[in-house]
Amino acid sequence: MSHPVDSTHPVEPSIARMTEEAAKQKAVGTSEKREFAGEDDFKHLDNLRENPNAVLENPLQGISHERLEAMGRAFAREKGLEEYEEEFAKGAQLAQDPLAFESVAMLGDADREILRDEVAHKWRHPWQLYSLVVCCSMAAAVQGMDESVTNGANLFWPPALGLVTTSDNPNASYDEWILGLINGAPYLCCAVLGCWLTAPLNNWLGRRGTIFLTAFISAAACIWSACTSTRWNLFAARFVLGLGIGPKSATVPVFAAETAPPLIRGALVMQWQVWTAFGIMLGTVSSLAFYHVGDTAHIHGLNWRLMLGSACLPAFAVMAQASLSLLPSVARSAHHFVLFGCTQVFFCPESPRWLIGRGRYRDAYHSLCRLRYSKLQAARDLFMINALLEEEANMPSGKAALLELFAVGRNRRAAVASGIVMFMQQFCGINVIAYYSSTIFRQAGFDEITALGATLGFGALNWVMAAPAVWTIDTFGRRNLLLTTFPLMCIFLLMTGFAFYIPETSKARIAVVALGIYLHCMAYSPGEGPVPFTYSAEAFPLYVRDIGMSYATAVTWLFNFIVALTFPRLLTAFTPQGAFGWYAGWNALGTLLVLFFVPETKGLSLEELDQVFSVPTRKHASYHGKGVGYNFRKYILRQRLPPRAPLYQWEDRTVAREF
Template sequence: MSNPYPVQPSIEKMKEDAARQKNNSGTQEKRELAGEGDYQDKHLDNVAHNPNALLENPLQGISHERLEAMGRAFAREKGLGEYEEEFAKGAQVAQDPLAFESLTMLNDEDRNVLRREITHKWHQPWQLYFLTICCSMAAAVQGMDESVTNGANLFWAPQFGLNTAEGAPNASTNEWYLGLVNGAPYLACAVLGCWLTAPLNTWLGRRGTIFLTATISALTCIWSACTNSTWHLFAARFVLGLGIGPKSATVPVYAAETAPPIIRGALVMQWQVWTAFGIMLGTVASLAFYKVPDPTSAAITGLNWRLMLGSAALPAFFVMAQVYFCPESPRWLIGRGRYGDAYKSLCRLRHTKLQAARDLFLINALLEEEANIATGKSAIVELFTVARNRRGALGAGIVMFMQQCCGINVIAYYSSTIFRQAGFDEITALGATLGFGALNFVMAAPAVWTIDTFGRRFLLLLTFPLMAIFLLMTGMAFFIPEGNARIAVVALGIYLHCMAYSPGEGPVPFVYSAEAFPLYVRDVGMSFATATTWVFNFIVALTFPRLLSAFTRQGAFGWYAGWNVVGTFLVLFFVPETKGLSLEELDQVFSVPTKIHAAYHLKGLGYNFRKYILRQRLPPRKPLYSWEDTTYARD
């Protein structure tokens, strides 16, 4: 793949100036802390061994006067000369966004805006929240696409001759067919849909891809409602996957590329929050249409389950109507050389032209540096041959894999079946499933505040052990003789598992995957991440009906409990933290070799045991990342 982000002469000049610069506000303090010779040696060594090191801050070491000149030159070069003053100020602020108080070029109004950006992080332009609503509706589409089949399974399977009752003829074969139809969209996502993300985004942009995939989702939901056989329904749901796959890869990236870093995690995680809301809506639709009778005046059989499947088209129409009123991703526009449009987009997403100029200048500088690590090979090859990209793919792949193997979707897709086996009747089973969907939505709310405060790793490491315990509790409950006690414990275990999932493995995977890749491979990287989650989603949907019979209910839930234990250690050793940094600065995080990251946290297990369990007084550990250590220069 040719380099889509050619390095600008201004950035090359910037590097030369940085090397010569002796007195400036950024490096002087560092030299006083570490010693000038030590600082230069460390910096040169770091760059030599780590080509991404400059991405931590490519503007470091440049005088304010030079930054002002660079900002003005950038504005003129990109056809934004009328905003030259804003870019002159923005270039200075971009060097260190928290050091604006000392910049003499800024006036009091500028400083007040930048202060408020920190002290009132949720005070954002309505256009940003309008975009977030659009992304949330797209997530609700997916949630309904996933969950309406839960109630419909009770009706279409018997109508099409798939009797899965214990002792029924061909019951085991019918269980495989039921799983295959339920998993058809996720099979399509894994083998084709997700891999259409990159070409669709290249041709149509983020908004165009969302519009097209919402259209596919709406039409195939209506098609599913009109099917007349198992294989006809399989075909409709398979095509549905062509809408789910690219949408699930594009929407989180779109949100991540438009959100300010300070609340990026909270906004991107709305994908999962509103997917949970869509799952709840799907259950509401199942209950609403449960008792709809077949009309006597028309040859329609199974009107209730057809309305259930078709109802998922409704939120898709809202997305189609809204998406083109949202601004396009500034990063996507920069990648196409449309700097004027990118600045207009940022002006809609930020309060002032100064903030928009700052972000555009910094994004461009970081993307130009990022482009230098490209090898010129195809994006899919660079995803696994460039070490930084490979580490991002490893982290994203783990959290996406675990989203399916943590056990949540066996409940989302088959909770009605599980509750019926626990002793509920059909309508009560659907009511209990609605409670599951409501909890999934409500309990994601804490993560809105915690995901950017405590971080992604903390939420995962806290909730994986809890999910393991609650799944074991659910499985073991089936040893209780049939009756109210079994029903109560099964329902409690499922609800507690959902409460642990919703603030952790629920929102984190799509947030993390949207952050993990540099822009030049982001579409392909997100395709890989979402293909990973959908292929295992398909496996879960396909195998669980048979797993319940082969492993027994206790063994099936114990199987997924074991995977939660595995997930705890995978996250501990191989998933770096991503909170609080810009998408481009995360290159520095993923530049730490995997073996160093794993070894650091392996040693941390012993350290934390001695400190917090044995209550020993130990000196603080040296942080893994340089910017976390105030004793050393940030290089």
């Protein structure tokens, strides 16, 4: 889009050239930079030059306010946003340090009042932002319900489709493997196909379009599951369900992160885990609601069919919110009505980052204006997003990014740490309970309806106990949460397994099994529940983050499939005692893996994260291995010990204050 040049107001150089000149300022230092930066800033700029990943933290550091004002005005004119030139002049200065708005001379009293309110009332935002949060939360609930509706249905559909897993069947072992294969089919699809479709779907359809499409696939697959008549038809339906689960699990947290204000970004991204837990509870409610539904003259197994099909309801709700049909469309043909309403007119604002990637700067600005209270805030955030994207464009991409994920030591250590927490999310035993708790409670002595009621208690606890993670994950820390909760999960699974040694006629057996499962859930929900996705999203440098998240989600869904596949057979071969002991052992191992191979990422800048993951694995493991004895003497024996030498340079000041 071209614009006439006003000779009285010459156009500034392009934003790309100005950013390049700013980078030169950072590298060599000029009199202008010296005016605005102290000696510490020079050291920081040297680090930026030596560490290209750290440039992505804030590429505007070290640039004078006058230069930023010129860059903002040039950006507005270059991108067809001339009428907002004043907002972008101010926004470019604010983008350098959003919390230092009091020092920006261009701002008026009204501007400063808006920015003060943004800090003082960080949860006060336009309703459309919270509408978007609701949409993401419902998408998470779809995810949880897709995972858990099979729990109650497992009591009915296997015998209806010819799978008999009781001991009097000579083919029980084979049927148990088929049962596990069908239950795990969505996660097999996620691991081998679904997660890897995330990037192309997002590039083609955008964040909203991907969410809409995956919700549609989930709804269609659930209805298909309810209409199946053979085990392999059900397997195919559930495999297709994975095409909805995989891309959605990677897209929704990214969509929330890219549209949320910085001050509440972590809390909004965390809603994914909270509302996935809510969806798991809804799946159990569905099982109870349809338990007593009887067959009709032409439909057999109506209860389990309604259970499996009920997960389409929240998916339809997401689709309804993701697209809004305009009234004039009513007069069109049905074909054009559906096409226009479902693919063109989206109710939620699109991710401004995605729009910028398509060169749609005006749309990106209007999207941010719907998500922020003022045009100044929208201009600030748009200018910063564009600056980050320009820096990312200089980083490797495509196939090179996949190679660098494992070839570069810093990235490889992040991949190992993310892989560990994603793997342990499945092998900590929680999804064994989510998928098969009704079967477990039946073996403990519950009747079917009571087993479903006990499962509802598990789902409710999983949801309620996920809420504290919104605060603890950024205060107590990711690593500390895991090191605290893995040993607890190990103990509670052993407690559950050993409870099966209590005579079946005793009510104590039922009580202890239920208590052990509930305590395990209470330990999981604020720890290994929210940490993996949050950790994986921040561990990778931005230039390999998309491929890193695809790898991390593929790991979690692959092992989710293995858990769903093996547990029915494991329950028979190992007995309940051995099966729960097996997963208790993995929790014990998970404690050691986190201790030696998973660094803390809480509250660290990108530059500090680079330093964390640049420490050799052997050095990190040795440091924390020796720390076990040190912490035992200091915190258990209460000995007064001198502080340990810090593992990272930026810890020096913290250690000094502690001692």
